[in-house]
Structures are given as C-alpha cells and as structure tokens.
Amino acid sequence: xxxxxxxxxxxxxxxxxxxxxxxxxxxxxxxxxxxxxxxxxxxxxxxxxxxxxxxxxxxxxxxxxxxxxxxxxxxxxxxxxxxxxxxxxxxxxxxxxxxxxxxxxxxxxxxxxxxxxxxxxxxxxxxxxxxxxxxxxxxxxxxxxxxxxxxxxxxxxxxxxxxxxxxxxxxxxxxxxxxxxxxxxxxxxxxxxxxxxxxxxxxxxxxxxxxxxxxxxxxxxxxxxxxxxxxxxxxxxxxxxxxxxxxxxxxxxxxxxxxxxxxxxxxxxxxxxxxxxxxxxxxxxxxxxxxxxxx
Ligand code: PAF
Numbered sequence: 001x002x003x004x005x006x007x008x009x010x011x012x013x014x015x016x017x018x019x020x021x022x023x024x025x026x027x028x029x030x031x032x033x034x035x036x037x038x039x040x041x042x043x044x045x046x047x048x049x050x051x052x053x054x055x056x057x058x059x060x061x062x063x064x065x066x067x068x069x070x071x072x073x074x075x076x077x078x079x080x081x082x083x084x085x086x087x088x089x090x091x092x093x094x095x096x097x098x099x100x101x102x103x104x105x106x107x108x109x110x111x112x113x114x115x116x117x118x119x120x121x122x123x124x125x126x127x128x129x130x131x132x133x134x135x136x137x138x139x140x141x142x143x144x145x146x147x148x149x150x151x152x153x154x155x156x157x158x159x160x161x162x163x164x165x166x167x168x169x170x171x172x173x174x175x176x177x178x179x180x181x182x183x184x185x186x187x188x189x190x191x192x193x194x195x196x197x198x199x200x201x202x203x204x205x206x207x208x209x210x211x212x213x214x215x216x217x218x219x220x221x222x223x224x225x226x227x228x229x230x231x232x233x234x235x236x237x238x239x240x241x242x243x244x245x246x247x248x249x250x251x252x253x254x255x256x257x258x259x260x261x262x263x264x265x266x267x268x269x270x271x272x273x274x275x276x277x278x279x280x281x282x283x284x285x286x287x288x289x290x291x292x293x294x295x
Contacts, residue, residue, distance in 0.1 A: 001083045003090050007098070007138045010091050014050070014140040022049035026141035026168075028132060031055040031092075032072035032186035033081045036176035040145045041085045043173045047143045053082050054091040054135050056098065061127030070274035072186055091139065098134050107133045107164070109156045112250050116152050116263050117281065120240050128153055129160050136161070136168050144168050149175040149183050151261055151283040155250060175282070177203070183282045190270040190278040199280055201234035202264050205242070206284040209262050214289035218256040220244045223286065231266060240265035240279060247285050259287050 004010045017024050025048030027040045037053075044051045055078055062068035075092055082090050106126055112118075113125035136144065144161075146154045158170045176184045181203035182196070191199060205227040212226050224242055231237050245252060247259040263283040270278040 001079075001087055001090065003079060003092060005091075005093060005097070007093065010052070010089070010138050011140065013089055014052070014138075017050040018140065023143065024048055024050045024052065024139065024141045026135060026139045026144045027051070027053045028135050028144065028146070029053060029055055030057045030071065030186065031078045032074060032189070033078045034176075034184050034186060034188075036147055036149065036184035038081065038085050039176045040147060040173050041082070041087055043171060044143070044145045045086060047145075047171070048141075050088050051086070052089045052091055052139050052141065053087050054093075054139065056091075056093055056095075056131070056135075058098075058127055058131040059095060060099070060130060061124050063121065063123050065275065066121075067187075067274050072189055091135075098131060098138075106130050107160060109159050109163070112152070112156050112159050115245060115250055115252075116241060116243060117265065118152065120265065125153070125156050129156060132157050133160060133164065133166075136166050141168055143171055145171050145173060147175060148172045149185070149282065151263060152250060155248070183280070185280060187273070187278050187280065190273040191268065192270070192272070195236065195268040195270060195278075198234035198236055199266075199268060201231050201237055202266060202280060202282040204233075205230035205264060206262060206282060210284055210286055213256055213286045216289055218288060220253055220256065220260075223256065223262065227262060227264065231264070234266075234268075236269055238267040238277070240267060244286070256286055256288050259285050261285050 025044035027044050057071050107129040108126050109129050154172045161168045161170050208230045209223045209227040228242050244260050247261045253260045265281045267277045267279045
C-alpha cells in the first residue's frame, strides 16, 4: 500500500491504472476510520481494481465555532487500518494541496443542500461539494463510495457528479451500526457512557416511526411526533431536526405515499468535545405500508 501526499502523485497513479484498463474507486473520508469506513472500502474493492482512500479533514465544511481543531485525527492508525483492509493508495494531502494559495472557486448544489443539515450548518455542503469535486478531479475515479448515514451528503454528491458531468458513479452503502444499533460515527468517541446510552434514542425513534408507517400511517405529523417522543425520552437530547422528506428530492412531503427519508439530528452534552456537545445524525427511508404488508 502506498501513502501519497500530493495531487500530482495521486493523478499519476490513477492515470496509470486507467491506462492499464483498471477501474479506480475512491472512498473519501476525514479519517478516524471505523468499521463503517471499512465497509465502504469493501464495497469499493468489489467495484474496482485500484482502491484509493482519501483522508483529509476538510476545513471548509466546518464553521468557525465547530470542531475542526479537535476533530479526531490518527493518520498512523488509519494507514494501518487501510493496509489491513487491502487499500491500494491512501491519499493524505496537506490543506494547501487541495486549496492552493488564493483559491476562490466553490461548488454549490442548490435545493438539495438547503434543508436538514444545510439549514443548521449553512456552510457545510458548499465545503463538502467543493472538496469532493477536487478529490474527484485528483483521483479520477470511475466510482466513489459514500455512507448512507450522511444521507443528504450522498444525494448532494450524486447530484454534483451528474450536474458537472464528472463521469463518476456515486454509490451509497448502508449505515454501519454498533451491535446495539447506534450508527457508527467518528464523533461517537466524544460520548461518555451515559450519553452513549441516551444516543440510542435516535435508532429507537427511527424504529418507532417505521413501525407506525408499517401499520399504514401516512401522516408526516403523526410519524414525526412518534419519532420526536422517542427522542425526548433521552433527558439530555437537544433535537436539532426531525424531518420527513422525499427520499430523492428532499422536498417536504404532504403524505407518506412514496419513499421518504426520516432524518434526525440531535445534540448531546459531551465535555470531551471542544464545543461541549456532539451532534449525531441518523436516518431511515420509510415506505408507505399497510396492515397487510408483512415486512
Ligand atoms: O463524510 C465525510 O467524511 C466528509 O464529509 C467527506 C465526504 C469526506 C468530505 O470531506
């Protein structure tokens, strides 16, 4: 496995693979790799002969009051995990490689980036879309693999790849979970045991709303109320949003009459995090059900 630090070296590696007729896959990450990332690597490996993992804590997707400085970083550990997982290339650039002196070009995705995390973190998707476009330009992948935990991010990246004619297939991988159901996240390390327990409210909220949808309930208000009630059973949960939106367009829905994503973002106190809190997200695609539906 090779550790590559420059855009030029990465491009040369990708071009050589492409010239030899090998498919190239990219797994973009911010490091602090966990089993969820390794599931993305496994999917990339199924789809390509050259697997590149990028590790870059992207400054432009953090607001000044967010956790850029304290975001968990462990390059040596990440490289070891990538090597064990059979990754071919780890791309770990310095910020100036991706944001050259005087950089002033941004990628902004429209409607998809506005609700949910886009509403509570207005800077976020411009930073993500910009860095992902740069990573695609540098790694020239045939396919790029992202987690479905960041559901809105996945839709934003799919849209930008189509809109900018990048010729990259963007693939989503189901959310990796701890045995008790908590979605795996690099930020889980900030949770102490008590908050780790309370954080299970997210998956309980998704389960409860899904169970209600299966009974045939189609009212967004009823589904959201059920999810919200579960979240509020966690005494320290500070709910950022609980929303039901069209699974493709992320537009608000008047009824669950086609697949819709139930998306949650909740903060929990976390003295170990620089901001004193950790914000967790999770989601589930709900489908219209009926009492006859045995799922
Ligand atoms: O999901 C992430 O880890 C980041 O948002 C990404 C896609 C690597 C862009 O920095």
